[in-house]
Amino acid sequence: MSDMRVTIKDVARCAGVSIATVSNVLNGTGRVSADTISLVQRAIKALDFSPSQAARNLKAKKSRLIAVIVPFAGRGVLHENPFYWELVTAIEAGARSYQLHVLLVGAEPEESFSFVKERHLDGVIVIGASEGTEALARILQLNVPTVFLDSYLSDAALYQVLVDDEWGGCEGTKHLIGLGHRSIALLTGELRPRGVHEARYIGYRKALDEAGIGYRPNLVIEAPPSMEGGSSAAARIAELIGVTAVFATSDVAAIGLMSGLGERGIAVPRDLSVVGFDDLHLGRFASPPLTTVAQDIGGKGREAVRLLLAQMENGRAPSRLERLKVEMKVRRSARRLE
Template identity: 35%
Template sequence: MATIKDVAAMAGVSFTTVSHVVNNTRPVSADVRAKVERAISQLHYVPSAVARSLKARATATIGLVLPNSTDPYFAELARGIEDGCARGGYCVFLCNSDDDPAKQRNYLRVLQEKRIDGLIVASAGEDAVLANSLADAREPLVIVDRNIEGLSADLVQIDHERGAYLATRHLLELGHFRIGCITGPVSTAVSAMRVHGFIRAMAERGIEIEPQAIVEGDFSGLGGQRAAAQLFDTVRPSAIFACNDMMGIGALRVAAERGIRVPQDCSIIGFDDIELTNYTYPALSTVGQSVRALGEAAAQTLIERISGAATEPSRRRVVSPRLVLRESTAVYAEPPHVRACTSRIACANTENTHYDAMQHATP
């Protein structure tokens, strides 16, 4: 590989002159510049990014740590961050922590050793050690999606509680009252906020939530399948709010396997509005905001912090969610024998009989 000294020798100039041509740090005559550029082309010389960054004290690179890059939500988020950074002249180093706090801390150490200009982190769960590590970071920092308790940093996230409230209220307005909720891991703040939104909407309608109506999932499609199967076996809901789209997709699968028609027999709504929800059958209703736009907002926030345009200690940018209604939710079609009931308990019992009939029917 050619060095700066090789270029200087071929062009017949000093290596400092080559450096001035490459970095535009001092005026150079047109004749000398032409010789240097010709030598660079012939030798296929590539300037050392490390050497240039040491001199400029900037690398034009951003570190990005995600909990699961195979999850469609985080894949779309990463794309939005990459697009936003590219427009600002930055490249992105992507690290996947696999929801492992120890692996996440190791990636953070490696990225900081690479002298990145800034860092964007989507946290892998709750980790007090991570908060301490990031508090000592020299680079500008943006937290996206999941807040990290005990850390003062720029935060970009959707209004999780509000989104869950909107999704649940939509089901209630369709006439559903026996609604199941599939949560994310109970240890995460995101899951807690979404469950709180579900509970608030139900409480406003004066509907008491059965303990079995809230089932813990893990934000994955398989977790949604398992939780939905449990709901169908116990609560027999006429509607399900899944705290993310992948679990909603899992619930769609279980309903199809059991001959439960969506939305005629059971409405299902998710959260996040990932692109995949357009292509399920039926297409999944959801609540959220453009995931790519959320990533672009995180990138913009970080670039503003790097450039000095943001002067306050930390900022919290909360993106407002919106309902995205597709094919998986519909007005509750109350069976005649349920409509005739005068007792909520009696209705529940007759509804269970109706559900048993549906599950043994031909799809």
């Protein structure tokens, strides 16, 4: 148990120089002769020295650490939603390419976020914050570079990346209309004001409008955006008479729905067409493969990191609001109505 850490002092002693000099070669600062440099570097190698981040942080008041805060919205919605994993791994990979480490934090409602200050985090990426919540207020008070994902915050000073949810909602619905469907149900997460699902819902209504199809509130089914949610909504959807298609505002719900439908002997797309939203990797392997409004989840994560870095380095970024494009991915869960 070599519990003694090798410190800069040891390196200095070993190389026969001062710790200031070691520090200078470590950071490439100051002027150091080539001979001294190689001397010090040899000592570093020999002792297998690596500088203490804790000490550096204390001086620099930086940590090369960011947090990604994922909503702890009940177990079902988080742990079992592959969407977050695709997003989080993209953020991690992006951060790593900038020598940033990422803290994964599942935020419970009562989280104080004091760790952000305590650990001197360089920034935080927040997924799915809701306007007007306590938690959001606490985050804003932190006064640290922050990027919000899928959050729809009205404050224009905030950095946000989101996708064109309304447009996507419209496209997804239009796709079904284009296939001849006129009676289209919407399977959506809770329609919170200014939430992601609401935006997609608005797109849905818009498409209906443009096509001259009357909006029927009873075709809108709210269910948690999860496989369970979709699955247990199948019963309600099945009861909707005359409906030939369902637009789900998330792939997880769509996949759950197809499963629930399958249980009841309703075949997709034969009996009912289904379109999802998100383009989870998994959708390609559903039966049938899921037609969906695709967003670039990985790109979203990378964009968040880029925006965060812009703030960390310049204090600002050219644009504070990045709205990523979405596009239809036609697979086989929606069919043309004869």
